[in-house]
């Protein structure tokens with residue numbers, strides 16, 4: 001029996017169909033059931049004869065990841081899944097956030113652990129363990145799409161803000177995005193996908209060269225080079241001036257607002273002076289800028305604490321005074337360690 005091991009189901013199903021001399025409508029039936037109707041097992045692929053389904057079962061895994069632990073926040077707004085990769089049993093986490101405005105955002109991981117070592121991030125403390133494949137990334141989205149389907153809901157947004165730095169696993173991330181966006185697969189709108197990076201400047205250029213038309217978020221977290229280096233080691237390699245001009249070039253090319261993520265840490269980066277420095281860093285070109293203020297979420301072994309609500313408001317007021325679009329992100333899922341910076345296979 002041939003077992004198909006190449007990365008993506010889209011290619012595997014083409015190969016399977018070829019090897020079994022199947023007419024093209026079988027692929028159409030498969031894609032409809034798998035990527036649009038979100039079947040929960042191959043047994044539900046009712047447009048295929050049973051014997052063919054049995055062949056498919058033994059040839060192509062239905063999913064490359066299995067949920068090991070499922071956690072739900074008290075308010076039911078956030079669900080965190082610890083997934084196990086079938087290939088090597090390594091574990092990573094993904095999060096579903098259900099917003100009051102009916103958006104359902106899936107926060108996917110692209111790595112197990114992360115090599116970037118940001119001071120405020122639990123994933124960074126794990127260090128790098130493995131890259132996820134495109135199929136493992138797509139399988140995270142499909143998992144949540146199946147859950148939401150049972151509640152007559154859909155995934156509305158996908159953000160690469162889980163474990164890992166997406167631009168350091170760019171080939172697999174782009175392949176996953178192509179599958180999500182492919183009209184024959186999920187047909188997921190490209191502008192509802194966000195890649196979040198800690199600032200790998202040359203890879204942002206590469207993203208532009210690849211013609212990526214989705215959204216970009218920059219984990220900024222500091223308004224000057226010295227402070228950023230102390231929070232994010234990658235800043236030493238890719239200094240702020242060049243990074244900022246690259247991100248602005250991305251915004252100009254895509255005509256999409258870039259989201260600057262800024263975790264507010266008590267007494268570290270949250271004073272009105274820091275806010276003014278941030279205004280200066282952004283400069284006059286504010287049309288495509290949005291600053292997402294995020295409360296620091298505590299992680300074990302790190303002495304940072306969350307900014308007071310007074311500091312947060314003062315910080316936001318400075319940004320607003322200079323006309324910079326900003327929002328304060330409501331913390332979701334911190335009771336199950338699913339909030340920003342807390343993912344660590346807990």
Ligand code: SF4
Nearest residue numbers: 114116118121124164
């Ligand atoms: S914030 Fe992002 S880039 Fe930094 S260590 Fe955490 S996962 Fe990696």
